[in-house]
Amino acid sequence: xxxxxxxxxxxxxxxxxxxxxxxxxxxxxxxxxxxxxxxxxxxxxxxxxxxxxxxxxxxxxxxxxxxxxxxxxxxxxxxxxxxxxxxxxxxxxxxxxxxxxxxxxxxxxxxxxxxxxxxxxxxxxxxxxxxxxxxxxxxxxxxxxxxxxxxxxxxxxxxxxxxxxxxxxxxxxxxxxxxxxxxxxxxxxxxxxxxxxxxxxxxxxxxxxxxxxxxxxxxxxxxxxxxxxxxxxxxxxxxxxxxxxxxxxxxxxxxxxxxxxxxxxxxxxxxxxxxxxxxxxxxxxxxxxxxxxxxxxxxxxxxxxxxxxxxxx
Numbered sequence: 388x389x390x391x392x393x394x395x396x397x398x399x400x401x402x403x404x405x406x407x408x409x410x411x412x413x414x415x416x417x418x419x420x421x422x423x424x425x426x427x428x429x430x431x432x433x434x435x436x437x438x439x440x441x442x443x444x445x446x447x448x449x450x451x452x453x454x455x456x457x458x459x460x461x462x463x464x465x466x467x468x469x470x471x472x473x474x475x476x477x478x479x480x481x482x483x484x485x486x487x488x489x490x491x492x493x494x495x496x497x498x499x500x501x502x503x504x505x506x507x508x509x510x511x512x513x514x515x516x517x518x519x520x521x522x523x524x525x526x527x528x529x530x531x532x533x534x535x536x537x538x539x540x541x542x543x544x545x546x547x548x549x550x551x552x553x554x555x556x557x558x559x560x561x562x563x564x565x566x567x568x569x570x571x572x573x574x575x576x577x578x579x580x581x582x583x584x585x586x587x588x589x590x591x592x593x594x595x596x597x598x599x600x601x602x603x604x605x606x607x608x609x610x611x612x613x614x615x616x617x618x619x620x621x622x623x624x625x626x627x628x629x630x631x632x633x634x635x636x637x638x639x640x641x642x643x644x645x646x647x648x649x650x651x652x653x654x655x656x657x658x659x660x661x662x663x664x665x666x667x668x669x670x671x672x673x674x675x676x677x678x679x680x681x682x683x684x685x686x687x688x689x690x691x692x693x694x695x696x697x698x699x700x
Contacts, residue, residue: 417468417654419448423458424560425552425585426504426605427475427642429677434663438656445656453585454552456560462645463488472647472654477504477640478561495649499693501668503680505606506562506638507626509616511595517542518620519601521568521637524549528563528580529572543599546579550593551603553582565638566603566621591616606631607678628680642679644694651697658695665694 421431428450435448451458455476462474463484479498480488488496508519526538527547535542552558554574563574574580583589587608594602595615602616606626609618618626621637630636644664651657667673668691670681682690 420471421473422471423475424455425452428452454558454560457557465491474645497646497648497697499644501642505631508619525567545599548600549580610678631680665691
């Protein structure tokens with residue numbers, strides 16, 4: 388989510404300070420800016436760090452994860468270096484968002500599928516195994532029951548403690564629509580649910596440190612924390628690459644890279660960054676190792692081609 392690895396964060400701070408210009412030094416260079424879903428954060432930071440290793444003269448890309456909706460809104464704010472170049476989201480633009488983009492001059496938009504992700508339920512490794520359902524989680528997240536046994540007498544009389552992203556629609560952006568039943572109410576605010584902005588690292592830490600807690604994490608971050616956390620089934624279905632890619636797991640989602648096709652070729656080092664995204668997509672590649680569920684072979688080569696050309700429409 389929004390926690391940047393320390394080395395990359397240090398590079399960004401140093402470069403941001405070093406890029407200030409005197410009035411006669413010309414405009415500041417274009418810093419590549421990537422925004423979007425917390426589910427994409429491990430993949431974007433990988434590509435950005437590879438760019439810094441292999442292109443020493445490149446400015447460190449700024450990678451932020453604040454949710455698909457928040458990222459799309461900022462992406463659509465306008466063209467030019469003051470606005471994000473890429474948003475990686477768990478959904479496409481809505482018609483209203485597309486109209487807003489066009490009204491602000493963002494008119495040629497490329498959409499490239501990267502693979503699949505999911506939002507998963509986790510608990511601390513070593514905690515008892517159990518199998519929450521969407522119906523149970525809907526009640527736990529939208530009602531005021533204090534203990535799990537208040538919702539189901541077969542469950543322990545343990546306090547309900549659920550950790551996850553902020554319930555702000557711009558950050559959660561449809562996550563609860565995947566996890567919960569249709570028509571669910573507002574997310575509770577009485578302490579049974581704790582939101583942590585868009586920071587998956589904080590969610591993982593809170594679950595690992597709180598006996599009996601469960602959490603909602605993107606699949607890639609759950610994979611990264613497999614030493615301290617374990618994934619639970621949802622409606623009896625475990626999140627696996629197969630169940631996520633097929634959509635059989637209830638909270639599966641696509642991962643799309645959305646870019647400004649009219650600007651990308653002219654942004655310094657952005658075509659090279661897109662090369663690294665394309666190179667990492669293959670099954671068994673860098674993204675799969677970080678928890679991205681790959682595209683089927685029939686779609687993979689097309690996605691690589693579209694990344695390298697970033698064709699818009």
